[in-house]
Amino acid sequence: RVGNMAGVALAAGIVEHQYFLTEKKLAFDASLTTLRDPDNNFYLKPDTGAFAIGGWEDGSRGFHRGLLPSSFGRELFPANMERLELFAIPAASRLPVLNEIGIQTVINGPIPVSADGEPIMGLAPELDNFYVACGFTAGIAASGGAGLAMANMILHGECRHGSLALDVRRFSRVHAQPRYLEDRAIEAYCAYYKIHWPGEESHAGRGLRRSPLHHALDCAGAVFGSRAGWERPNWFAVDGMAPEDVPSFEGKPNWFKAVGTEVKAIRERVALIDQTSFSKFEIRGEGAEAALQKIAANDLAGPPGKAVYTQLCNAKGGIEADVTLIHHGAEHFYLITGSAFGVHDAGWVEKHLPSSVTIRDVTNAFATFNIVGPKARVVLQSVTDDDLSNSAFPFLGVRAIDIGHARVMAVRIGYVGELGYELYIPQEFAAHVYETLWQAGAAHGIANAGYRAIESCRLEKGYVYWSGDISPDYTPIEAGLSFCVAFDKGEFMGRTALAASKAAGPARRLCTFTIDGFAPLHGGEAIVRDSRVVGSTSSAGYGHHLGKTIAFGYVPAEVAGETEFTIEAFGQVYAAKRGGRCLYDAKMERLKS
Numbered sequence: 063r064v065g066n067m068a069g070v071a072l073a074a075g076i077v078e079h080q081y082f083l084t085e086k087k088l089a090f091d092a093s094l095t096t097l098r099d100p101d102n103n104f105y106l107k108p109d110t111g112a113f114a115i116g117g118w119e120d121g122s123r124g125f126h127r128g129l130l131p132s133s134f135g136r137e138l139f140p141a142n143m144e145r146l147e148l149f150a151i152p153a154a155s156r157l158p159v160l161n162e163i164g165i166q167t168v169i170n171g172p173i174p175v176s177a178d179g180e181p182i183m184g185l186a187p188e189l190d191n192f193y194v195a196c197g198f199t200a201g202i203a204a205s206g207g208a209g210l211a212m213a214n215m216i217l218h219g220e221c222r223h224g225s226l227a228l229d230v231r232r233f234s235r236v237h238a239q240p241r242y243l244e245d246r247a248i249e250a251y252c253a254y255y256k257i258h259w260p261g262e263e264s265h266a267g268r269g270l271r272r273s274p275l276h277h278a279l280d281c282a283g284a285v286f287g288s289r290a291g292w293e294r295p296n297w298f299a300v301d302g303m304a305p306e307d308v309p310s311f312e313g314k315p316n317w318f319k320a321v322g323t324e325v326k327a328i329r330e331r332v333a334l335i336d337q338t339s340f341s342k343f344e345i346r347g348e349g350a351e352a353a354l355q356k357i358a359a360n361d362l363a364g365p366p367g368k369a370v371y372t373q374l375c376n377a378k379g380g381i382e383a384d385v386t387l388i389h390h391g392a393e394h395f396y397l398i399t400g401s402a403f404g405v406h407d408a409g410w411v412e413k414h415l416p417s418s419v420t421i422r423d424v425t426n427a428f429a430t431f432n433i434v435g436p437k438a439r440v441v442l443q444s445v446t447d448d449d450l451s452n453s454a455f456p457f458l459g460v461r462a463i464d465i466g467h468a469r470v471m472a473v474r475i476g477y478v479g480e481l482g483y484e485l486y487i488p489q490e491f492a493a494h495v496y497e498t499l500w501q502a503g504a505a506h507g508i509a510n511a512g513y514r515a516i517e518s519c520r521l522e523k524g525y526v527y528w529s530g531d532i533s534p535d536y537t538p539i540e541a542g543l544s545f546c547v548a549f550d551k552g553e554f555m556g557r558t559a560l561a562a563s564k565a566a567g568p569a570r571r572l573c574t575f576t577i578d579g580f581a582p583l584h585g586g587e588a589i590v591r592d593s594r595v596v597g598s599t600s601s602a603g604y605g606h607h608l609g610k611t612i613a614f615g616y617v618p619a620e621v622a623g624e625t626e627f628t629i630e631a632f633g634q635v636y637a638a639k640r641g642g643r644c645l646y647d648a649k650m651e652r653l654k655s
Contacts, residue, residue, distance in 0.1 A: 063129050065194070070186040072230070073237035074197040075247030076125040078139055079173035080146055081116025085163045088112055100255040102152035112166065113157075117149025118254035124247060125172050127240035141168035173199055177237040178264075179250030181208065184215055184230040187409035194230045199254070220376070226529050231406035236291040242267045259309035260584040261514075263287045263296075273338035274429050274492035282510055285317065289401035292339035295512035297321050312582045312632050317514060318604070325518050325606040327509035328478055332435035334499060335511045337484070338492070340430050341404025343397040345411070347419035350393040357414045357555050358387065359538060361548035366391045369458045369473050372546055373538050374410060375556030379563060380534035381541070383407040384526070388460055388473060396486075397421075403528065414555070428471075429492035433499060434482030434511075436652065441503040442483060457654040466498035467491075477516055479523030479646055481655055521612040522605040524574060524644035530585060530601040531572060531614050540568040540616065542643050571622040572600070574645065575629060575638040577611040580604055582631055589615050589638070590628045596621055599629065608645060613638070 065072040088111050097106040104117040122145065146168060154160040176182050176197035181204065186192040195212050198204055211221045211228075226232070237243060249266035263286075271292040273279075280286075283299040285307060297317045299305040308316035327333045345354065355362055360372035366389045374383040385407060388396040399407045404425060412421050433442055443450045448463040455461055459474045468491035476482035487495050500508060526532050532541045539547070539560055547560055575589070583602035588595045602613035613629060622640075629638045642648060 063132075065186075066129075068186075068189060068192060070188045070192060070194070071233075071235045071238035072182060072194065072196060073177040073233040073243055073246075074174050074182055075127075075176070075243045076130065076172045077175045077247050077251040078123050078125060078142075078170055079116065079251070080119070080122075080142065080168065080170045081114055082146065082150065082165045082169065083109060083114050083167045084112045084160065085166045086111035087163045088159070098255075099153075099156055102149070102156050103255050104149040104153040104156075106153070106157070113160075115150065115153050115160075117153075118251060119145045119148040120252045121145055121148070122248060122251055124244035127244050129240070130172070137171075139170040139172075141170050143168075173251070175199055175247040175251045177233060177243055177246040177250070177267075179247075179254065181228050182230050182233070183208065183211060183225060183228045184221075187231050187405050190413070199251075220378075220380075220534060226533055229406065231409055232402065234290055234405045236270065242270065242291070260311065261296075261307065261309050261315065263307065267291070269293060271339070273336050274489055275336050275338070275431075275496055278493070278496065279336060279510060284510070284512065287513065289339055290341070290404065292401055294339045294401065295336055295510065297512040297514045298324065298510050310582070314580060321512075321514045321518060322606040324509060324511035324515035327507065328435050328480055328511055328515060328519055329607045330436065331507040331509070332433065332437035332441050332503050333509050333511040333515075334496065334503070335432040335434065335513075335516065337430040337432050338428075339401035340425070341399045341401060341407070342423075342425045342428055342430070342486070343399075343404070343408050343411075344395075344422045344424045345397055345415070345419060346391075346394040348393060349416050350395060350419045351389075353415050353419050354387060354395060354411075355551065355554060357411065359547045359554060359556065359560070361551040362387060362389060362395075363551065364389065366394070367460050369460055369475050371458075371475070373532070373543060374407070375538070375554075375560065376534060377556060377559065379537040379539070379556040379559035381528065381532045381536060381538060382410050382534055384528035384532055386473075386475065388471075390460070390471075393419075396424075398484075400528065427489065428486045429489050429495075431485045431487065431492075431496065431499070432476055432478075432482055433485065433503075434476050434478055434480050436481060436655075437503070437506040437508075438481050438483060441499060441506055441508065444502045445498050452655065457650075465495050468495050468498075470495060476653075477525055478519035479525070480519075480652055515606075517603055518606045519646075521601070521603050521614075522608055522646040524642075524646075526572070526614065527601055536572070536616070537563055537568070539563040540570055541572045568619060570597075570616045570618055572614055572616050572643075573622055573640050574643050575599070575613045575615065575627060575640055576605075576608075576645065577613075577629065577636045577638050579609065579611070581611040581629075581634075581636045583611055583613050583629065583636075585613075587613070588630045589613075589617060590630060590635075591617070591621050591624060591626075596627075605645065610645075611636075612645065 107114045182197040245266040284295040286293045287296040358372040386398040471486040473484045589597040597617040599613040599615040627638045
């Protein structure tokens with residue numbers, strides 16, 4: 063409610079939370095610790111001669127769509143004994159003493175829960191000097207760390223402890239819509255003690271934002287995930303498979319074979335990937351190029367008609383955003399970034415633009431497809447009269463072309479390491495363009511592919527992922543992205559820090575590790591050298607084309623040149639080799655062909 067008063071949208075809801083106090087008939091040592099039993103869905107805290115026992119039960123309810131009435135004080139709700147039994151009975155089974163004493167008090171009160179269950183912290187994107195720390199389900203337990211983090215944000219402009227998972231900018235106004243927020247907050251509350259699987263997707267608040275292709279892809283067997291409220295295809299069920307996720311920690315998930323089939327199409331033939339959920343922003347006005355040059359590490363100079371991959375760094379050289387900037391016209395650019403990073407990245411850019419330059423969210427105006435694979439040019443050329451030859455339309459080129467009866471913006475770029483074109487299409491033409499390409503590609507074995515195939519391919523290619531492999535905690539020099547830093551273009555944010563890092567050599571480096579065959583790596587695993595943990599994986603997965611498990615991770619510079627490591631996962635130790643950063647088409651011949 064306070065956020066609304068200031069014009070700040072906060073995805074922090076309210077859910078009913080119950081716990082009970084036993085009768086004061088217990089005698090126990092004062093040092094008795096608290097207890098959590100996620101399997102039985104309860105927690106216990108010692109009280110004076112009693113226990114306080116609560117849980118995160120299914121069936122809880124939201125309250126006033128997350129907006130407390132102004133008249134609401136320190137009030138409680140009526141107890142719901144049916145819900146209480148969901149954790150009270152398992153608690154009595156675990157602690158037989160509870161069968162010998164009664165319940166003295168049941169407390170049912172409001173608890174804040176965000177749209178993903180994690181706290182919301184940081185500088186609000188809508189305002190300067192308006193900081194947020196809310197959505198805590200465990201305020202007392204988190205108070206010390208949260209206070210330190212907020213103090214650092216306010217005093218130094220950064221957390222210093224890696225707070226992206228808690229950043230207020232991970233949410234948009236979509237997440238703060240009252241009914242959507244209530245559904246998501248209740249789901250997050252009920253899942254608090256449940257097992258969270260690799261690749262797990264939320265089930266609440268689904269179907270909100272849909273690509274023009276959603277129905278067609280659904281009929282083709284798409285299994286959708288959700289980012290920023292968008293439905294986007296993760297993979298496609300084939301050969302009679304059920305279109306649903308069955309994840310696994312230690313084995314292969316049910317989508318493993320299907321994703322391998324999609325990767326094969328990308329690497330050997332041609333595939334279509336719906337990337338409509340990409341966050342897209344239009345930047346224009348007098349001084350746009352000069353302003354962007356001051357915050358982009360790469361060089362944007364040159365005539366319109368090219369795309370530039372670049373990092374946007376802070377004063378210390380940390381990577382605040384990892385984006386593509388499309389030079390569309392005089393003082394006219396488009397910024398393309400990940401589905402979930404739009405609020406974060408646009409907010410960072412906007413704070414550094416002069417008043418003469420505007421930034422406008424055009425995500426909803428354009429559908430985006432990626433036609434990719436060695437046959438991509440052949441298929442695309444068959445439905446356009448524009449010259450797509452390598453000389454006429456080189457890598458990183460940007461052109462307006464006709465596809466069938468529709469005019470689109472084509473950018474020769476991609477995230478899988480193959481010849482490909484990202485197509486930015488006015489929404490009303492999207493179905494026509496997709497159908498035109500699908501019909502033209504039939505003779506070449508065209509296939510749909512999803513985001514899990516993208517993940518496999520980008521690991522093989524050595525492409526990094528912002529918020530995992532790179533973030534404000536890491537610099538382009540450490541991440542092996544020095545080729546994106548144009549030191550000779552003049553001053554830009556972070557240049558001094560990056561130049562010093564390059565001259566001295568980084569203290570840590572992002573490396574690529576491979577394990578023969580399949581290993582259950584998901585990111586966050588320990589990287590070990592000579593029986594010493596030297597780092598942890600920043601992202602990991604299976605490279606279906608190479609037949610290897612691939613992981614990225616930072617290690618100290620003094621061991622970054624070594625080749626033999628081990629990686630630990632689920633009690634197993636896997637021999638891992640540190641290889642070159644790019645494991646597939648290292649010379650970029652396929653990408654630039």
